[in-house]
Amino acid sequence: MSLPIQLTFDELDTPLHETTFVVVDLETTGGSADTEAITEIGAVKVRGGEILGEFATLIDPGRSIPPYIVELTGITSAMLIGAPRIERVLPGFLEFARGSVLVAHNAGFDTGFLKAAASRLDIAWPRFQVLCTVKLARRVLTRDEAPSVKLSALSTLFRSGTRPTHRALDDARATVDVLHGLIERVGNQGVHSYAELVDYLPAVSAGQRAKRGLAAHLPGTPGVYLFRGPSDEVLYVGTSNNLKRRVRNYFTGSETRGRMKEMVALATRVDHVECAHALEAGVRELRLLSAHIPPYNRRSKFPKKGWWITLTDEAFPRLSIVRAPAPNGLGPFSVRGDAAEAAALVAEFCRLRTCTRRLSRSVRHGDNCPATDVGGCPAALSGPLTADEYSEAPTQFLALVCGQDDAVLYSMRRRVDDLADKELYETAARLRDRIAITVDALRRMHRSAAVAAIAELVAARRTPDGGWELIVVRFGRLAGAAVAPRGVHPMPVVDAIAASAETVIPDTTPLRGAPPEEVALIASWLRTDGVRIVRTSSGYCSPARSAGSWESWCRTAKEAARQAGMEPAERSVRQEWSPRNDL
Structure with a gap:
């Protein structure tokens, strides 16, 4: 037996007069779907004001009917002798409602009982689109016009041809008239489809x-x-x-x-x-x-307003925060404060100088620098250095940025461990958060740079209907895109979009001139399930020591920072942070 299916978005956008509704009402032994049972189902299938069919049956709940329910509905235990059980009724109702919008007055009650019954019978509940006439009435009608949205009150307001009687089919028929009355009220306000109907707001x-x-x-x-x-x-x-x-x-x-x-x-x-x-x-x-730069958008309007960390061009290079990306730079950071924190951290662990004096190659750094604990340069820890001796520090920074050596990151992590061992948990947590900012920027840059380094990359991803989404990427920019529908061989389409793809001229910056957000979007798409690399002009890979292997560490550090206010600092800092290769 085929079960009801969820309507597609195209079906939801069909006109209301072409939409099939199944209006349902239940009678039960009580108010809780978890402990009570259904005693009667009544349903009416309508489309365009025409009744297409009705479904009505009593149901044996397997228990006696409470007196107050008998008084309310008139359904007695004797009336249910010989009635079918819910396991025989529910599959038939679901077939009756297949492909329709399910409507009920106080829909949460009725669908709650139906879902609970399906769960107990191990029947998969179809993802019906559900419309509640109580909620719709509260949106459409004013309080003066309808002080109450009970079914009896609304059926009177809309002069329903059937009066509610607390019997399922009568109440379903009355709800049909209420539904039509509410639809008529909003029809002259531009509401003509189910999607627009549920979105209606006064x-x-x-x-x-x-x-x-x-x-x-x-x-x-x-x-x-x-x-x-x-x-x-x-x-x-x-x-x-x-x-x-x-x-x-x-x-x-x-x-x-x-x-x-x-x-x-x-x-x-x-x-x-x-x-x-x-x-x-x-x-x-x-x-x-x-x-x-549209005024009502709040994001992504200024793609070149990021901040980059780069080395100055002098005999004793130091780190500088700039707007424009530079070869062998680190970034982009969206907030200058984050870039400054990262620059200070990297300078400390790479032993790069932080003093701002311009030094000639003939002098030594550190002759006049005070100790670091009173504001001196990290480079001064090694004593006075010549330009050649100092060159090891910028070389270490470049190796970190290029993904050739992540020893600096391990040094940072060991410092956190040492601080934790000394029970300086707050200091360790602050250092951890600074490291996370730096590593996350490195990781994002290395991932994007891996895409931007390729002269041409062609990739494909399966579509839900069996076709292929196709892209051509050149130096980090989307140069061509197409879809090969199901049944169409994708390779001729690939050749066509590659032949007509945009020409891209790269520069020497880490992202080869591609906008950071664009190349990041492409890199994220390439990591989704089902993507296949069709061909590349060179290998698609990251350096072995790139920050990609620190992805799980970054996740753990961010989660620890998020929970810092919910648990002792010791537990927040002492977590298993061993990085692993996630590439």
Whole structure:
């Protein structure tokens, strides 16, 4: 027997008059789905105001009916002699309701009993879309018009042809009339599909609803949408796997943010860019945000505003925090304070100088530096150094940044352990958090740099329907994208998008000039399940000593920091932090 299935989004967007509803009502032996049982099911299947069928049966609950239930419903234990048990009834009801929107008055009660029965019978509960007429009535009707949303009160308000009697089929028939009355109330306010019906909120103005026509021309495909204002300026940029459905939600109340309502009030039209798949949409969104800097977006508008740590160009190099990425730099950091913390930490453990005097190659560093415990340079710990002797420190920094040596990270971790052994738990926790910031930036940079180093990478990922999402990446930028539908051989499509892909000219920075957020998005996509590397111009790999092997350590450190206020510092610091290779 085929079971009911969840409606697809396309089905949910069909007009209400084409949507099939199954309105159900139950009678039970009590109020708890965990301990009580169903005694009667009544259901009516309707579409477009026409009754397609009815389902009604008494059910033997396997127990006597409490007197107060008999008084309420009129159903006695004698009436249930010979009635079928729930195990015979439930499969038939689920078949009756297959593919429909399930409707009930106080739906949580009815679906709760049905789900509990399915669970006891080991029947998988279908993921029905459920509509509660109590909740809908509270949204649609004013308190003056409907002080009560009981079924009896609403059936009177909407002049139902059937009066509720606390019998399942009568109450289901009355609920059908209430449902139709509520739908009629919102139909002239631009609510024409099930998705719009459940999203209905009285706070949405008529003017906002009237603008739903701005979404009429949009396709139901992945892409980027741009709301434009009175002067054709871009107000907001977003992305979705279904452009029409997402944009239409701005006019039906799904979007509750105040600034979005303000944006919609200003909007005069909606442009769109169709994309092959979600990754291309995400990349194009980032590029459009950078190009237009829309006022109602809050993220990703300034991709070049990160902070980088780099070495100065002098005889005794030191670390400097800059805006522009530099060869062999570390970053980007979104907050300058994090970059400063990381720079101070790396300088301390690499023994890089922190004094700001410019030194010529002929002098020695450390001759005039005070001890570190009174503010001297970390480099002064080794005593006065010539430029050649000092060069070991910047070399160690470069090896760390390039992923050739992570000995510095182990030194940092040992310091945390030493502080914990001395019971200086608060100090150890602060150092741990600083290390986590630094290691996380290194890890993200190494992962992105591995993608950005490849002149051309072609990858594919299976789609749910058996096709392939295809991408061409050149030096960390998405240069081409397509989908090979099921039944179409993907390799000719790969050859076509590779031949027409964007030409990318790299620079010498760690990410080869690619925007950090774009290459990070691509790197994350490449790590998802089902991705296959079709071909690359060179190997796709990270250096053996990159910070990728510290991913689990970073996770543990962040979790420890999050729980720092919920447990003693000793327990927070003393955790198993041995890094492992997660690449």
